[in-house]
Amino acid sequence: MTDTAARQEAKDQLFDAFASIARALSSGRRTLIVELLAQGERTVEQVAGEIGQSVANTSHHLRALATAGLVSSRRQGTYVHYRLASDDVLELWWAMRRVAASQVDDFDALADAYLGDRSEIDTVSRDELLARLKGDEVLIIDMRPGPEYAAGHLPGAVHVPPDRLDRLDEIPDQLAQGRDIVAYCRGPYCVYADDAVRRLRQRGHHARRLEDGFPEWRHAGAPTQQAPLPSSD
Helix, strand or coil, X not given: CCHHHHHHHHHHHHHHHHHHHHHHXXXXXHHHHHHHHCCCCEEHHHHHHHHCCCHHHHHHHHHHHHHXXXXXXXXXXXXXXXXXXXXXXXXHHHHHHHHHHHHCCCHHHHHXXXXXXXXXXXXXXXXXXXXXXHCXXXXXXXXXXXXXXXXXXXXXXXXXXXXXXXHHHCHHHXXXXXXEEEEECCCCCCHHHHHHHHHHXXXXXXXXXXXXXXXXXXXXXXXXXXXXXXXXX
C-alpha cells in the first residue's frame, strides 16, 4: 500500500469514527433516552418505563449508545444504572436540537402537534429568573417527575408532578401572594411546563415558563438544591 493510499484509508477510518456518533443517535428512541438521562441517572427499567419500550428493546438502545461512548453505566446489586458519559454529550444533543429546529422541514408543525399552540406562552430567560430569585419576586414550580426533582431542582421550587396538574389549583393561592409564577421541566421541548402555564393562566395568574429546562440551568452553573420528596409523592 502506498503512503497516499494508507493516508486515505486512515482518513476514511477517522471520518467513519465521526459518523459512528451519528449512527448511534439515528433512532428517535435513542435521542429520547439522551434527553431523559440529561435529567439524571436511570436504571434500564426506569428508562424503559419512561420511553414506553420493553426492557429488552431499551437495553439494546442503551448498549448502542454505550458502544459509541455516549453513555456510561454502573451496576448496583441486580440493577444497571446509566448516565450520560460527559457534558459533551449533552452539548451535542442541544446542537442537534438547534439544527433540527432550523433545518428540518415542517419542524414547527411537528413541535406544535406535540406541544400545542405556544403563541400565548411567554418565556423567561435564565438571567432574568436568577435576578428575580434574589428578590423573592417569583414562585417557581418544577413540573418534572419526583425522582428528577429529588436529584436536583431550582432553589425554592415547589414540586408538582406532571400527572397531578390539579395541585396547581391549590399551590398559587397558598404561596403566590401576588408573585409571578415560573414553571419549568426538562427542556424547551418538554410539554409539562406548558401544561402548567396554560392551567395557571386559566385561573388568572401571570405565569411563564423558563426558556429551556433544568439541565440547561445546571449546566450554566446556576444554583440548585436537592431535597427528599414528601412521602405522598
